[in-house]
Amino acid sequence: METATSxxxxxxxxxxxxxxxxxxxxxxxxxxxxxxxxxxxEGTTVDEIADAVDVSQRTxxxxxxxxxxxxxxxxxxxxxxxxxxxxxxxPGEAPLEALRRAALESWDTIGExxxxxxxxxxxxRTCQLIESTPVLFAAHLRRSMELEERVARLIAEREGLxxxxxxxxxxAVALFGGVLRATERLWSTGEDLxxxxxxxxxxxxxxxxxxxxxxxxxxxxx
Amino acid sequence: METATSxxxxxxxxxxxxxxxxxxxxxxxxxxxxxxxxxxxEGTTVDEIADAVDVSQRTxxxxxxxxxxxxxxxxxxxxxxxxxxxxxxxPGEAPLEALRRAALESWDTIGExxxxxxxxxxxxRTCQLIESTPVLFAAHLRRSMELEERVARLIAEREGLxxxxxxxxxxAVALFGGVLRATERLWSTGEDLxxxxxxxxxxxxxxxxxxxxxxxxxxxxx
DNA sequence: TTGTCAACTGTCAGCGGCTGACATTAATTT
DNA sequence: AAATTAATGTCAGCCGCTGACAGTTGACAA
Numbered sequence: 065m066e067t068a069t070s071x072x073x074x075x076x077x078x079x080x081x082x083x084x085x086x087x088x089x090x091x092x093x094x095x096x097x098x099x100x101x102x103x104x105x106e107g108t109t110v111d112e113i114a115d116a117v118d119v120s121q122r123t124x125x126x127x128x129x130x131x132x133x134x135x136x137x138x139x140x141x142x143x144x145x146x147x148x149x150x151x152x153x154x155p156g157e158a159p160l161e162a163l164r165r166a167a168l169e170s171w172d173t174i175g176e177x178x179x180x181x182x183x184x185x186x187x188x189r190t191c192q193l194i195e196s197t198p199v200l201f202a203a204h205l206r207r208s209m210e211l212e213e214r215v216a217r218l219i220a221e222r223e224g225l226x227x228x229x230x231x232x233x234x235x236a237v238a239l240f241g242g243v244l245r246a247t248e249r250l251w252s253t254g255e256d257l258x259x260x261x262x263x264x265x266x267x268x269x270x271x272x273x274x275x276x277x278x279x280x281x282x283x284x285x286x
Numbered sequence: 287m288e289t290a291t292s293x294x295x296x297x298x299x300x301x302x303x304x305x306x307x308x309x310x311x312x313x314x315x316x317x318x319x320x321x322x323x324x325x326x327x328e329g330t331t332v333d334e335i336a337d338a339v340d341v342s343q344r345t346x347x348x349x350x351x352x353x354x355x356x357x358x359x360x361x362x363x364x365x366x367x368x369x370x371x372x373x374x375x376x377p378g379e380a381p382l383e384a385l386r387r388a389a390l391e392s393w394d395t396i397g398e399x400x401x402x403x404x405x406x407x408x409x410x411r412t413c414q415l416i417e418s419t420p421v422l423f424a425a426h427l428r429r430s431m432e433l434e435e436r437v438a439r440l441i442a443e444r445e446g447l448x449x450x451x452x453x454x455x456x457x458a459v460a461l462f463g464g465v466l467r468a469t470e471r472l473w474s475t476g477e478d479l480x481x482x483x484x485x486x487x488x489x490x491x492x493x494x495x496x497x498x499x500x501x502x503x504x505x506x507x508x
Numbered sequence: 509t510t511g512t513c514a515a516c517t518g519t520c521a522g523c524g525g526c527t528g529a530c531a532t533t534a535a536t537t538t
Numbered sequence: 539a540a541a542t543t544a545a546t547g548t549c550a551g552c553c554g555c556t557g558a559c560a561g562t563t564g565a566c567a568a
Contacts, residue, residue, distance in 0.1 A: 081515075081564050088516095110554065120518050125555065160499065198428065205427035206420065209467070223503050231491050234468045236498040242464030245431070246456045269453050276458040277382065277499065281445050303535055303544070310545095332525065342547050347526065 089127050090181075091117045096134040097182070101189055105135070105197045132203050135194060138178065138187050139204070143211055145177040146170040150218065159219050159233070163240045164270050171263045188257050195252035205245070212241045243269050311349050312403075313339045318356040319404070323411055327357070327419045354425050357416060360400065360409050361426070365433055367399040368392040372440065381441050381455070385462045386492050393485045410479050417474035427467075434463045465491050 077083075095116040099108040110131055114124045128134050150166035157165070175184050194200045216237040220227035227233055247269045251262045275281070300308075317338040321330040332353055336346045350356050372388035379387070397406050416422045438459040442449035449455055469491045473484045497503075 079565070084564085085516080109552090121554095122519080122556090123517060126516080129555095131554070158500075159503070201431075202424035202428035205431065206424035209423075209427065209471075225503065231468075231494040232498045232503055234472075235465055235491055235494045238464030238468040239461045239495070239498065242460030242462075243457055246453075246460040249431075250456075269457055272453040272457045273461070274499070276454045276461065277496070278380075281381070281447065281454055301536075306535090307545080331523095343525090344527090344548080345546060348545080351526095353525070 088117060088119060088123070092119070092124060092127055093134055093137055093182075096131075097138075097186060097190060100135070100193055105131075105193060105200060132200065135190060135200055136203070136207065138182055138190050139194070139207070141178050141181070142170075142174060142187065143207075145174060147211075147214065147218070149173070150215065155222055159223065159236050160240065162222070163215075163219075163237070167244065167266055167270075168263060171259055171266070174259065184259065188259065191248070192252050192257065195249060208241060208245065212237050215241075239273070243273060310339060310341060310345070314341070314346060314349055315356055315359055316404075318353075319360075319408060319412060322357070322415055327353075327415060327422060354422065357412060357422055358425070358429065360404055360412050361416070361429070363400050363403065364392075364396060364409065365429075367396060369433075369436065369440070371395070372437065377444055381445065381458050382462060384444070385437075385441075385459070389466065389488055389492075390485060393481055393488070396481065406481065410481070413470070414474050414479065417471060430463060430467065434459050437463075461495070465495060 078086075092113060096108070096113045099113060099116065110124055111121050113134075114121045128137075146166060149170045150162065153162040153166055174187070178184060178187050194204045216233045217227050219237060220230065220233040223233070225233060244266065247262065247265050251257070251265050254261065254265075299305075314335060318330070318335045321334060321338065332346055333343050335356075336343045350359075368388060371392045372384065375384040375388055396409070400406060400409050416426045438455045439449050441459060442452065442455040445455065447455060466488065469484065469487050473479070473487050476483065476487075
């Protein structure tokens with residue numbers, strides 16, 4: 065019953081129980097994402113996912129609090145990656161500059177973090193799934209807001225400000241997050257679904273912030 | 287079987303059928319919001335709402351596509367009110383200026399639009415309910431994005447730009463919407479739940495946009 | 509090795525949101 | 539008054555999700 069995978073090292077590694085758990089969880093995740101990609105999110109039943117892994121529906125709900133969680137399991141990794149990248153920015157940078165560079169750098173290195181669990185193209189297709197499924201999109205936006213709160217606190221800390229009273233960190237992050245979300249949306253409806261494409265779009269949109277703030281766009285149309 | 291309400295004018299007015307429909311719909315809406323305020327959104331069953339109006343559950347779902355819709359019925363009126371107000375802004379104003387003035391003016395006159403159907407304090411309590419109920423908050427964010435798309439097109443039109451290619455309208459509206467949402471959130475967690483309070487917070491936050499964009503906040507701390 | 513304990517799993521029953529189908533009732537038209 | 543049309547109730551059923559209980563399977567010590 066042994067597969068070709070490495071079963072050699074038994075020393076100090078997690079026990080059989082842990083390995084089994086991880087395997088079923090991964091299997092559920094993979095099956096779920098695959099089924100979603102083929103039949104859509106709402107067109108896929110939790111029973112189907114569980115059946116594909118030969119596990120009871122009840123077991124599925126012991127690994128994932130709800131159907132959504134399978135979708136956002138990968139998104140979460142990307143988010144954590146961004147936060148880590150932002151934390152690594154030098155404190156001398158202005159807030160919006162740090163956010164901008166962290167976002168771009170984050171896209172450049174996303175593969176290193178996520179790639180070990182799920183291929184990058186699956187991540188991108190999952191993004192598309194989220195954008196195109198209303199209930200997932202709603203959940204995504206809520207999660208984005210929670211992320212924004214974390215980031216706002218982080219920025220406030222960077223600048224030595226009190227996030228509770230000074231609105232500038234919140235505003236800056238709200239602005240930044242709003243622009244990023246508009247970018248995602250445009251990217252997901254476009255044709256080029258590569259990482260490079262969203263990176264490029266992000267740059268363009270962030271470059272448009274300053275011009276957008278100055279009134280009277282009509283004279284310098286392009 | 288006649289109540290004290292006006293049943294006199296039978297000429298040209300909507301028939302009995304229409305009036306009955308409107309009455310049950312209003313009754314369902316009122317009962318739902320009241321129950322939500324007392325027991326919370328998730329703690330209230332559709333059956334309870336239907337029973338309170340002495341109507342079958344099935345009938346409820348003939349008036350509202352889902353439970354959420356009762357909550358957002360009032361929010362929708364407020365949104366339409368904002369869009370109308372924005373449309374009325376003089377075309378000479380810069381985009382962000384028009385958005386800002388429309389938002390504030392919209393709060394000043396919200397009572398005139400919504401008041402006829404639901405008292406204003408019910409609207410405010412509904413806002414709170416939305417902010418404090420995760421699933422409603424998620425739905426609210428999605429609706430906000432849809433509204434932003436409309437507004438972005440409207441702004442692009444105002445400025446004579448092509449919304450499909452020029453990112454500036456999208457960016458400006460995303461920025462503006464992000465700030466407004468941060469404002470709502472702060473307001474809903476505060477103590478003063480009056481319209482005046484959210485109006486004031488809105489002003490403060492929008493005033494913080496320009497300073498937030500210039501880097502290095504540390505020197506001019508406040 | 510064996511037995512005990514803890515953790516993981518399956519089964520079952522049930523709730524709540526939501527829908528289709530069909531019969532019933534009530535308003536409108538002729 | 540009869541015929542037509544629209545609103546409603548009833549019923550059965552799917553799906554997401556949960557609690558409770560029992561059975562199975564790893565972990566760990568005797």
